[in-house]
Amino acid sequence: MKQIDKYPRKPKPPKPDVKQTERVGGNVRDRLIAWRDQHAQALFSSLSRLFSTPFSTTMTVGVLAVAIALASGFYLVVVNLQQLTSGLEASNQISLFLREEISEARAAKYADGIRKNPAVKHVKVITKDQAMTEFKRFSGFGEAIDVLEKNPLPIVIEVLPKDALVDKPALTRLFEEFKQSTEVDFAQMDMAWVERLQSIVATARLSALLIAILLGFTIFFIAGNTIRLEIHNRKQEIIIAKLVGATNGFIQRPFLYTGFWLGFLSGVFGWFIVTIILLILRSSVENLSGLYKGAFHLMFFSYTETLLLLLMSSGLAIFGSWLVLQVQIRQLNPE
Amino acid sequence: MASMIKFENIFKRYPETGDVLKNVSFELRQGEIAFLTGHSGAGKSTILKLIGLMERATRGDIVLDGQKLSTIKERHVPYVRRKLGFIYQDYKLSPDRTVFDNVALPLVIAGYGHHEVSRRVRAALDKVGLLGKERKFPVGLSGGEQQRVGIARAVVNKPPMIIADEPTGNLDPELSTEIMALFEQFQNVGVTILIASHDISLIERMNHRVLRLNRGELVAG
Numbered sequence A: 001m002k003q004i005d006k007y008p009r010k011p012k013p014p015k016p017d018v019k020q021t022e023r024v025g026g027n028v029r030d031r032l033i034a035w036r037d038q039h040a041q042a043l044f045s046s047l048s049r050l051f052s053t054p055f056s057t058t059m060t061v062g063v064l065a066v067a068i069a070l071a072s073g074f075y076l077v078v079v080n081l082q083q084l085t086s087g088l089e090a091s092n093q094i095s096l097f098l099r100e101e102i103s104e105a106r107a108a109k110y111a112d113g114i115r116k117n118p119a120v121k122h123v124k125v126i127t128k129d130q131a132m133t134e135f136k137r138f139s140g141f142g143e144a145i146d147v148l149e150k151n152p153l154p155i156v157i158e159v160l161p162k163d164a165l166v167d168k169p170a171l172t173r174l175f176e177e178f179k180q181s182t183e184v185d186f187a188q189m190d191m192a193w194v195e196r197l198q199s200i201v202a203t204a205r206l207s208a209l210l211i212a213i214l215l216g217f218t219i220f221f222i223a224g225n226t227i228r229l230e231i232h233n234r235k236q237e238i239i240i241a242k243l244v245g246a247t248n249g250f251i252q253r254p255f256l257y258t259g260f261w262l263g264f265l266s267g268v269f270g271w272f273i274v275t276i277i278l279l280i281l282r283s284s285v286e287n288l289s290g291l292y293k294g295a296f297h298l299m300f301f302s303y304t305e306t307l308l309l310l311l312m313s314s315g316l317a318i319f320g321s322w323l324v325l326q327v328q329i330r331q332l333n334p335e
Numbered sequence B: 001m002a003s004m005i006k007f008e009n010i011f012k013r014y015p016e017t018g019d020v021l022k023n024v025s026f027e028l029r030q031g032e033i034a035f036l037t038g039h040s041g042a043g044k045s046t047i048l049k050l051i052g053l054m055e056r057a058t059r060g061d062i063v064l065d066g067q068k069l070s071t072i073k074e075r076h077v078p079y080v081r082r083k084l085g086f087i088y089q090d091y092k093l094s095p096d097r098t099v100f101d102n103v104a105l106p107l108v109i110a111g112y113g114h115h116e117v118s119r120r121v122r123a124a125l126d127k128v129g130l131l132g133k134e135r136k137f138p139v140g141l142s143g144g145e146q147q148r149v150g151i152a153r154a155v156v157n158k159p160p161m162i163i164a165d166e167p168t169g170n171l172d173p174e175l176s177t178e179i180m181a182l183f184e185q186f187q188n189v190g191v192t193i194l195i196a197s198h199d200i201s202l203i204e205r206m207n208h209r210v211l212r213l214n215r216g217e218l219v220a221g
Helices: A028-052 A054-086 A104-116 A128-139 A142-146 A168-180 A190-233 A235-243 A248-291 A303-331 B044-051 B074-081 B099-110 B114-127 B143-155 B173-188 B200-206
Strands: A094-098 A120-126 A156-161 A184-189 B003-014 B018-029 B033-038 B059-064 B084-088 B161-165 B192-196 B209-214 B217-220
Touching: A028 A054, A028 A248, A028 B114, A054 A190, A054 A248, A054 A303, A094 A168, A104 A120, A104 A156, A120 A128, A128 A142, A156 A168, A168 A184, A184 A190, A190 A235, A190 A248, A190 A303, A235 A248, A235 B074, A235 B099, A248 A303, A248 B074, B003 B044, B003 B192, B018 B044, B018 B059, B018 B192, B018 B217, B033 B044, B033 B173, B033 B200, B044 B059, B044 B161, B044 B192, B074 B084, B084 B143, B099 B114, B099 B143, B114 B143, B143 B161, B143 B173, B161 B173, B173 B192, B173 B200
Parallel strands: B033 B192, B033 B209, B084 B161, B161 B192
Antiparallel strands: A094 A156, A094 A184, A120 A156, B003 B018, B003 B059, B209 B217
């Protein structure tokens, strides 16, 4: 719009036929270019407007970025927690820890008895030695265990009930039956703790979702309120534009772009906040994970998640701005 | 010449003040120039607001360029306003836009390409004698110059009608005469001009049609 000197002056006085007001200026191509230019102009002028008030822009973007960081941070916590449970299948396996004094021969006999039970599909006996070898391999306490004089581990019988036995009461009956046996010191249903962990993760996921929704509203309201102030500051300009025939669409365009920039910039900064926090946490998490043979890796934002984050923060801010504009622009009218 | 604006038995009532306009009827033809005068509160600005659709008549019909204003939907109001050039006593320029951008606004709104915008803005500024001041800001101009920027903005889109509210209110007689001479030039190319003013000496000097309002009633015109 400001390219005044690019085009040599053509001194043409207004044509005498002022009868028609042209709603169409120039041909289709010119109008398309003008439309594109208008959007580009609104995009960049709204950005430079934000930069022209660095203090208030920093405050607004800061608040929004923290809200976004909280929401997406919780999301990543859940994603990382899910990683812990994803490898675990909710099997209905029952582990029977036999009493200390039970010999291996007796354990084998007992296991045979269990095999005859029609509700049982598979039985596996883990001897004390097998258990020790396995424990040494996976626990990371190998050397410490070597110090022990006596193997403290009990014989374990793993019982896999028939697939048909998925209904809880039947399974519980079987479980109680085992618990009563004199050979068994302690019986454990694997499903129970998997279920427990899964329900913890599910609760965390739901909490994260609710917090994200709440923070989404925050973005929506803060962006809307910022635009409301901006409309107030530019009241005169809006009225003048209405006076010379601007549609509401034309007037709200730069404000919508301002909303977009607020959301987008906040998304970018929110992303950085979360990523920096994860980078700080990474070494200690990896360290912890190393102690457990590296079963767990800290997960950062993926490309898709980053894109989604920016789309959502921009979208929410645009929507908040749009809603405020619908109300406020109608109220501003030339006198 | 065809009718440009026609008031047919217009009433305007405000809940607080009662009837501001009572049974006002008049017609301006294309290329006609007229003063609208009367005491303050006589209803001058209400008539201007009705033409620009800032207000709606309580009763009666206004026909602008063949269009009944009472039937215009709110979302079509901007397109009606593009047929009108408004000129104000306080100029109503955007202080943070240059002269060029101020004058270009109606064209940008109408969606003209920047080549065309540039050409027309310069033509309009040439017409009001401000060519070369495109890059200045309104604060850097004198009152007379600011008024001429306002006029350039009003005519840049070549509207068939110009509405001026006390356009010479802040100007000395010499400048007022200059502005009036400009209006007459626009009249010569077929623009209809309605000037609300209580500058009696100017009105008497100009020898144009006068619509006189008294307490909401048209008493001469």
